[in-house]
Every structure is written in C-alpha cells, then in structure tokens.
Amino acid sequence: MDPEPLRGPVTLAVVEDHPVTVDGIRLWLSQDPGRRVELVASGPTVEAVLGGPGATADVLLLDLELDGVMIIDRVAELCAGGRRVVVFSGHREPETVLRVLDAGASAFLAKHESAEHCVDTIVAVATDRPYVTPTMARALISDDRPQRPRFSEREHLALLLWFQSMSKASVARRMGISEATVRQYIDRARVKYAKIGRPAPTKAALLARAIQDGLIRPEEVRDYRSFAAGGD
Missing domain, CATH: 1.10.10 (Arc Repressor Mutant, subunit A)
Incomplete structure (x- = not known):
C-alpha cells in the first residue's frame, strides 16, 4: 500500500555519546513549526536507549561512530529486526553512505544538515517515504562515476x-x-x-x-x- 500520512508526532530515540550533540538535536526539534517529532529517549549506547522508552520509538537516530568506533555492523543488526534506523554521521563520503544503506539503514544524515532537513528526513522515514537531502545528493553525484548498468x-x-x-x-x-x-x-x-x-x-x-x-x-x-x- 501507499505510504500513510503522518498522524501525530513521530517518536524518536537517539543513540549519541556526545551530550552537546543531543542538545543540538533537541534544539532543531524545537525549531520545527509543526513539532512533528518528539524525542522520547537518548543515551550513549544502543542498550541504554532501547532498554527503555526508546524500544518502541518510530525512528532510531544512530551516531555511526560511538566512542571512536564505527558501528556499521550494529546498523545491520538493528535493521534486521525491522527497525527504522537513520544514521547520523560527520562522515559523508559516498562509500560510507552506501555502506550504511547496504546495511539496511532507511536514511543517512550528515551532522551539518539544517534543522529542517533533519526533521524532514525523520518524518519521511517514519512514514515510509524517500528522502534525499541536498548534501547527500552532492556526496553521491560526481564526475568520476563507476561502471553503471543500462535500463530500458x-x-x-x-x-x-x-x-x-x-x-x-x-x-x-x-x-x-x-x-x-x-x-x-x-x-x-x-x-x-x-x-x-x-x-x-x-x-x-x-x-x-x-x-x-x-x-x-x-x-x-x-x-x-x-x-x-x-x-x-
């Protein structure tokens, strides 16, 4: 069936080990005129967040690098259970983006995205809609394109x-x-x-x-x- 319209605020859980970043997320959520997303849980580890209210959140926003370690394998594990995961990272190379999406993430957000794009991405994921931020478009489009298939x-x-x-x-x-x-x-x-x-x-x-x-x-x-x- 086609994606359903948004009914009520989207619930969001955040896995992020830098409190100042979580504060920034709270700020851009508060700046959304429609207050479309509600932060229900945050913490420095997946276990801390999913062990409480975050377990039933509509979307999980996951920092790709926790305690200095890239956790792409953990992305695959979380997505395998059907969870909607948006990966949040300062890394925006095309290779990183594709690895994250291959692992099953619903979307990728660069950490310098505008508040509007961040909220729009989370709402899109919660309502099963596609979402390409301008930053991601720039990261993916280059003159050095790999071999590509042909389509009718x-x-x-x-x-x-x-x-x-x-x-x-x-x-x-x-x-x-x-x-x-x-x-x-x-x-x-x-x-x-x-x-x-x-x-x-x-x-x-x-x-x-x-x-x-x-x-x-x-x-x-x-x-x-x-x-x-x-x-x-």
Missing part, C-alpha cells in the same frame, strides 16, 4: 515512480502493467547492479546508486529531499 525506458519509469513513494501496485496502475511486472523491473535492477559488483539490497541503497550514476536526478524524487524506504 520502462524500467527507468518504474523505478522513478517507485522512488517517488508510490507502492508497486500504484506504479502498476500508473503504467498500465501488472504488479508482477513492476516487481520484475525492480528485481532486474538489483540483479544488474549485483552483476557489476555493486549490490543494492535495499530501496535506499538502490536509490543512492541510481543518483550516484546519474540515472535518477534528486529533483525527480518527491520533495527532492527524501532518502528512505518508501512504498512497499
């Missing part, structure tokens, strides 16, 4: 509509084809990337690679700024 016009259209938060059933109706064909197009895209050594196991990873390769322009994605796992 129909494959490209199916992917674009899916990235625009449409469900596979909605894409099928829009294109006048079966839902099975839409799934085939998406699966085929993943196979094509896997064959050239660039697997894209999640929707977010597939979108990131499509943007990196110039196959999808960020402005073609709804609201321009979304980068999560939208639709089904």
Whole structure:
C-alpha cells in the first residue's frame, strides 16, 4: 500500500555519546513549526536507549561512530529486526553512505544538515517515504562515476515512480502493467547492479546508486529531499 500520512508526532530515540550533540538535536526539534517529532529517549549506547522508552520509538537516530568506533555492523543488526534506523554521521563520503544503506539503514544524515532537513528526513522515514537531502545528493553525484548498468525506458519509469513513494501496485496502475511486472523491473535492477559488483539490497541503497550514476536526478524524487524506504 501507499505510504500513510503522518498522524501525530513521530517518536524518536537517539543513540549519541556526545551530550552537546543531543542538545543540538533537541534544539532543531524545537525549531520545527509543526513539532512533528518528539524525542522520547537518548543515551550513549544502543542498550541504554532501547532498554527503555526508546524500544518502541518510530525512528532510531544512530551516531555511526560511538566512542571512536564505527558501528556499521550494529546498523545491520538493528535493521534486521525491522527497525527504522537513520544514521547520523560527520562522515559523508559516498562509500560510507552506501555502506550504511547496504546495511539496511532507511536514511543517512550528515551532522551539518539544517534543522529542517533533519526533521524532514525523520518524518519521511517514519512514514515510509524517500528522502534525499541536498548534501547527500552532492556526496553521491560526481564526475568520476563507476561502471553503471543500462535500463530500458520502462524500467527507468518504474523505478522513478517507485522512488517517488508510490507502492508497486500504484506504479502498476500508473503504467498500465501488472504488479508482477513492476516487481520484475525492480528485481532486474538489483540483479544488474549485483552483476557489476555493486549490490543494492535495499530501496535506499538502490536509490543512492541510481543518483550516484546519474540515472535518477534528486529533483525527480518527491520533495527532492527524501532518502528512505518508501512504498512497499
């Protein structure tokens, strides 16, 4: 089914070992005119946060580097249980972004993003919509593009509509084809990337690679700024 509209504030849990950063997060949440996100838990470790109210939060905002150690493996572990995870990091190299998305994260936020983009990303993830911030677009788009697969016009259209938060059933109706064909197009895209050594196991990873390769322009994605796992 298509993503549902937001009903009530999104609950957020934050894993961050620098109190000043948590204070900054509280500040940009308070600056959102609609107060769309409510911080319900924060702490320096995953265990501390998920051992209390954070266990049922809609979205987990996770610092990629805790106590000086990168925790991409922990991202995969958390996402495997179906949790919506947004990774928050000062590292914004394309390789880091793609590794995080490959691990299952719904979105990636650079720590210098504006308050507006941070809140918009969290809301997008909570409502299963895609989100690409301008910073992430700049990180992914470069003149030095790796080998990229070829897509037919129909494959490209199916992917674009899916990235625009449409469900596979909605894409099928829009294109006048079966839902099975839409799934085939998406699966085929993943196979094509896997064959050239660039697997894209999640929707977010597939979108990131499509943007990196110039196959999808960020402005073609709804609201321009979304980068999560939208639709089904």
